[in-house]
Structure formats: structure tokens, C-alpha cells
Amino acid sequence: MTTTESGDADGPTDSAGDDADETAGERESDPEDVRYAVVLDHLPHGRADDDRPRHRKSPLAYALGERDFRLFEVTLADDADVSIGDRVVIGPTEARDAVSGFKQVTYDDLSNTANAELEYAIEEIVEANxxxxxxxxxxxxxxxxxxxxxxxxxxxxxxxxxxxxxxxxxxxxxxxxxxxxxxxxxxxxxxxxxxxxxxxxxxxxxxxxxxxxxxx
Incomplete structure (x- = not known):
């Protein structure tokens, strides 16, 4: 099961997660509330199983949330310049640059490349914190x-x-x-x-x- 998300992360919805008791105004004004995810795989032409014409598909990425290790399928802006291992902002909405939206996914939803990168990304997060x-x-x-x-x-x-x-x-x-x-x-x-x-x-x-x- 996935959870569509267009607002703050790492929680599955704007009302979930460890900041659920904060008001929207508090989240927006607190720079420490900026949420990051590490890119595990970059799909510049979207998923291979998406049958829509290429011009109608947005670039995607699979990413790992740094705060509580949620997995995301991230929709990227058309001009986003991201690579595997990059950190991207996924919340709050006004702090985003490369990301236009995302949804939470499960381990089984990951691409083979994202799967292969996952352990390295976890280790880097643990080392950095x-x-x-x-x-x-x-x-x-x-x-x-x-x-x-x-x-x-x-x-x-x-x-x-x-x-x-x-x-x-x-x-x-x-x-x-x-x-x-x-x-x-x-x-x-x-x-x-x-x-x-x-x-x-x-x-x-x-x-x-x-x-x-x-x-x-």
C-alpha cells in the first residue's frame, strides 16, 4: 500500500509523523523542520511500466527519508538536476526545489537499482548522524x-x-x-x-x- 503525499515529510500525510502536533505556521517558520531524502535511483523518463507517451511522463526518483527511513517515489521538476546519492528536500512544500511531489512506497516497490543502493544510503545516514x-x-x-x-x-x-x-x-x-x-x-x-x-x-x-x- 502506498500513501500519496504532496506536503510535509517524512510522515505519510501532513497530519502524521513526529511533528503531528505542530501547526502549519510553526512548521513553515522552523528551518530545522526541512525534511531531506537521499536519491536511490533516478528515472528521467518515468517508470518503464508507464504506457503513456514520453512527453506526458514526469521524471521520477526513488528516495529514502533521512529522518525516519521512509521510502518514497518522488516526482521531479522537469529541470531537476539530480543523481543517485543526492539529497533532495521533500518538505515542507515551500522549501522544495527539485521535487514537485511524492508518495510513500514499500520496499517491494523499489527498482533494482534503488534496492542495490539502499544499504549504502542507510550507512551514510547513520555515519552522518x-x-x-x-x-x-x-x-x-x-x-x-x-x-x-x-x-x-x-x-x-x-x-x-x-x-x-x-x-x-x-x-x-x-x-x-x-x-x-x-x-x-x-x-x-x-x-x-x-x-x-x-x-x-x-x-x-x-x-x-x-x-x-x-x-x-
Missing amino acids: EQRFVDFYNDAQPITLRLHQLNLLPGIGKKLRNNILDQRKRGPFESFEDVEERVSGLHRPKEVLVERILEELRDDDLKYKTFVGRDS
Whole structure:
């Protein structure tokens, strides 16, 4: 299922997402509310399965939202100069340049090229926002009496989870290198997060999603 969107992102509609309680005026005046997506594939002549004449098809791109990893099919302005790996503004509307509209899509909707680029794009977002993702190790909380957010990460069982919790009591982690040095047995803390984000994107039916925004 896709959600057509012509306003703010990364949420599936203007009324969804982590800024749902803000007024339109607040969103427009806050420069930090500008939402970006990373281009995974550029289709200058639209989708191959679109049977309309070429002159009636708009250039498209598949893109990954930087804030909560939603996937989008983006309609580009005719004169947009974008390439794979570029950042484009998808919201708010008045801040856009290259993008004229977009809709949320699922992992299965991606082109082969977008699929191949997805892991690289996730890794770059995580690297560029290291403290945000290091803070997951600092701030992760129990989900139920038996399940902790840390246990959602690939390869992290009870023993490794307890090692992380013990170490963060001694002081917050400051970098991925700090996590790796202090937590015995956790050798690739950044890659573990990337793997989990990929899993959340690929499996739309996962019960718990920590990093990827859901449709509302």
C-alpha cells in the first residue's frame, strides 16, 4: 500500500509523523523542520511500466527519508538536476526545489537499482548522524517485561544486552568506537544498526519498528 503525499515529510500525510502536533505556521517558520531524502535511483523518463507517451511522463526518483527511513517515489521538476546519492528536500512544500511531489512506497516497490543502493544510503545516514544513533545504545528502553529494544538488534541476546546496560550506567557512549571498545562482544555497533534498519524496511509486518516510520 502506498500513501500519496504532496506536503510535509517524512510522515505519510501532513497530519502524521513526529511533528503531528505542530501547526502549519510553526512548521513553515522552523528551518530545522526541512525534511531531506537521499536519491536511490533516478528515472528521467518515468517508470518503464508507464504506457503513456514520453512527453506526458514526469521524471521520477526513488528516495529514502533521512529522518525516519521512509521510502518514497518522488516526482521531479522537469529541470531537476539530480543523481543517485543526492539529497533532495521533500518538505515542507515551500522549501522544495527539485521535487514537485511524492508518495510513500514499500520496499517491494523499489527498482533494482534503488534496492542495490539502499544499504549504502542507510550507512551514510547513520555515519552522518553518528551521535543520534549512538544515543540508541544510550537510551534504548524495555518494550515488555521480557523484551528490550536492544534485543531487536541482530545478534544481541540477553548477555550482550546486559553488557551494554552495565556500561552505559558508567557513562553515556560517545561514539561507535566507544561502544565497541567498552562492550565486550559487540564488534560492529554501526553495522548492527544498519542491518536492523534494512530488516525493518524489508519486512513491513514486523511487530516492532524502532527506526522506520510506519504508515498511520
